[in-house]
Amino acid sequence: MSHFTLYTYVLSASCYKVRLMAALLGVPYDSVAVNFYPGFEHRSEAMLALNPWGTLPILRAGDLVLTETQAMLGWLATNHDPTGRWYPAADPALGPQVLQWLGLAARLTGSAGLARLHAILDWPVDGEAVRKAALKDLQELELLLTDRVLAGQTWLVGDHPTIADIACFPHAALSPDAGLEHDGFPAIRNWLYAVRSLPGFVTMPGIHELHELREREPADPQ
Amino acid sequence: MSLHYASNDWYPVADAACLARGPRKTRLLGTDLEVLGPFDHPVVTDMGGRCFPVQVRYNHLWTTIGDDPRPLFDIPEADEPGRRHVPCGVVRVKCSPLRAVENFLDIAHFPFVHTGILGAEPHTEVAAYKAEIREDVDEVWATNISFYQPQAAKSAAGGITTRYEYRVPAPTAAVLYKTCPPRPEAMDVIAIFVQPRSETDCDVWPWMALYDDTTNFADLAQFQQEIFLQDRSILENQRPVKLPLDPKLEIPTRADMTSIAYRRWLKRRGAYYGALTDQT
Numbered sequence: 106m107s108h109f110t111l112y113t114y115v116l117s118a119s120c121y122k123v124r125l126m127a128a129l130l131g132v133p134y135d136s137v138a139v140n141f142y143p144g145f146e147h148r149s150e151a152m153l154a155l156n157p158w159g160t161l162p163i164l165r166a167g168d169l170v171l172t173e174t175q176a177m178l179g180w181l182a183t184n185h186d187p188t189g190r191w192y193p194a195a196d197p198a199l200g201p202q203v204l205q206w207l208g209l210a211a212r213l214t215g216s217a218g219l220a221r222l223h224a225i226l227d228w229p230v231d232g233e234a235v236r237k238a239a240l241k242d243l244q245e246l247e248l249l250l251t252d253r254v255l256a257g258q259t260w261l262v263g264d265h266p267t268i269a270d271i272a273c274f275p276h277a278a279l280s281p282d283a284g285l286e287h288d289g290f291p292a293i294r295n296w297l298y299a300v301r302s303l304p305g306f307v308t309m310p311g312i313h314e315l316h317e318l319r320e321r322e323p324a325d326p327q
Numbered sequence: 328m329s330l331h332y333a334s335n336d337w338y339p340v341a342d343a344a345c346l347a348r349g350p351r352k353t354r355l356l357g358t359d360l361e362v363l364g365p366f367d368h369p370v371v372t373d374m375g376g377r378c379f380p381v382q383v384r385y386n387h388l389w390t391t392i393g394d395d396p397r398p399l400f401d402i403p404e405a406d407e408p409g410r411r412h413v414p415c416g417v418v419r420v421k422c423s424p425l426r427a428v429e430n431f432l433d434i435a436h437f438p439f440v441h442t443g444i445l446g447a448e449p450h451t452e453v454a455a456y457k458a459e460i461r462e463d464v465d466e467v468w469a470t471n472i473s474f475y476q477p478q479a480a481k482s483a484a485g486g487i488t489t490r491y492e493y494r495v496p497a498p499t500a501a502v503l504y505k506t507c508p509p510r511p512e513a514m515d516v517i518a519i520f521v522q523p524r525s526e527t528d529c530d531v532w533p534w535m536a537l538y539d540d541t542t543n544f545a546d547l548a549q550f551q552q553e554i555f556l557q558d559r560s561i562l563e564n565q566r567p568v569k570l571p572l573d574p575k576l577e578i579p580t581r582a583d584m585t586s587i588a589y590r591r592w593l594k595r596r597g598a599y600y601g602a603l604t605d606q607t
Contacts, residue, residue, distance in 0.1 A: 115549040116556055140545035142552075143344040143416030225559070227419055227530075281560060284421070310556030314442060 107135045108185070109166040112155070114141035116225070118218055118275035119174045120162040121309040126178050126271050128307040132185045142226055174214075175207045178268035190265040202262045206269035209246065213276040216242045220283035221276070239285055243293065246277060250292035259299050266303060274300045279311050330356060333600035335393030336497055339520045339532045340371060342387050342414045354524040356600065358392055385534055386414040387520060400496035404504075404516045404536055413544065415533040415551045417522075422562040423601035424499045424523035425570040427531055429589055430558055431501045431519050432493050434474055435582040440557050443477050447486075450475040458584035460592050467495035467592050469585040480515060481550045482539045483508040490514075495589055498598040499523055510538045517551070526601045527568045531555065569603040576603065 111127075113120040113136050127134055140146035141161055148159045156163045156172045164171040164180070171177050182192035193199040216238035222228035223235060253261065261269045278297050281287065287294050300306070301315050308314050333356055341351050346364035353360050360379070363370045371379045371390045379390045385405055404410065420427060430436075435453050437446030456472040472491035479489040492504040492514070499521040504514040516536040523529050533551050571577050572594045579587050593602060 115553045138543070138545040138549050140548060143342065143414070143548070144545065145344075145348075146545060225418055225556070227417070281563075308442075310553050311560055313440075313557075 108132050109164055110135045112137045112139050112163040114139050114161050117161055118279055121275050122174050122271055123162050123177045125307055126181045129303055129305045130181060130185045175272050178272055182268050192268050199263045203267050203269045206261050207272050210272035213242050217276040217280050221279055224283040247290045247292050250296050254292055270300055282311050329597055329599040332597050335396045337389040337391045337399040338522050339387040340390050340522060356523055357525050386412050387532055402502060410536040411539060413535040413547050415548045417530045417532050418555055419530050420559050420562050421528050423527055423569045424521045424529040425601040426562055426565055427521050427529055428499060428501045429586050430562055432585045441554055445476050447477045453582040458588045460588055467588045469493040480508050481542045481546050493585055498593055507538045513538050567603050569601055571603045
């Protein structure tokens, strides 16, 4: 049974966050492809009636309409993760840390996300400026992740992946699309690898499956 | 590099969707251009105000900056009734325009790069096929190709063995004919038209002419964009950046017969723009 409808565009890293979260939680949904490019359908009258801000993705569940990607991740985890580990909102230590990381996720959307759109689709922004901003945000992510590694941790918050990891993952993973390679970011590289190895992981163009892991799948004991 | 040879071909520089948003500043063979709409009465100029010839074909606006242009190649299927034309917009790739075409001609990478769509392990074998330079039309053709595909097209209901034919009518364009899932007797047409910005940087315009009246435009365009973007990161990481035409520089295998014919064809016509040759 489908739990929500996602208005989505295949090359959008923000739409992919929601697809990835739903896949990791095993939540079925319906997709509506929106011709973001080349059609700019997200700015059509019909789409603006649904989301006056003219952005994608849009999540609709009954009367609920969400237009903020990070809110969608929170909604998915709150409603579809009985363990509460993906979004430990009520935990006085972990909850605020998750929200803190969502701030970096939003900044990455405005820097690395725009740099990528500029590089791929010639988006009308100052390419050099957004690339510089993206580099700064990636350096911040690298430093924060290095602290986590020194603390013996894999994930951004606590000892289990959270919506913070999923919110930050796509734009960091896709930065080579804008010529920002991962060579200088060893902590980011290891963390990207950890996210890609999660059970139920799905791909998007530019983010490949881990072939090497698939070959290691344990044989059926029967 | 042979700018003179390349300058006498026609290249896409805009589609209707991009001109609807305003003039397009772009680059062709190292020359900065401005493309002004409307799409049916366009003007293409360089920064000095020189006007270049234009023609509208295959849902794109084409121009040439040469003094003695060869005619734009014909795709007869474009005029067949019942086909839906799907211009998929433009994607910028930092690679040689020739590498973009060659990648489009390659089947062997499908299971690894387009996993679950155009190929799947363990169905990785490329069966023997025919690749040739057709002297009468002076084009590269690859025929008698078949390959197992889990999701050959948006209109495919499941895995099928797809038949393919490839045609290279110009150094920076490639046309693919493949089994049309809803009409097995017909072939869908999928093409890429490459706009060389420089020898190492291009804009790629994918275009399709399909028998599919049911899938909505967004799904069709996104299907093609998804596949092309899966290739993009690989194209940007190919070294050397320019396409080697000397067979000693990159060792081909049997699966690369189309590529071998393409490189040979480029070499003999002197289409060296974007190529690594003895001369460069």
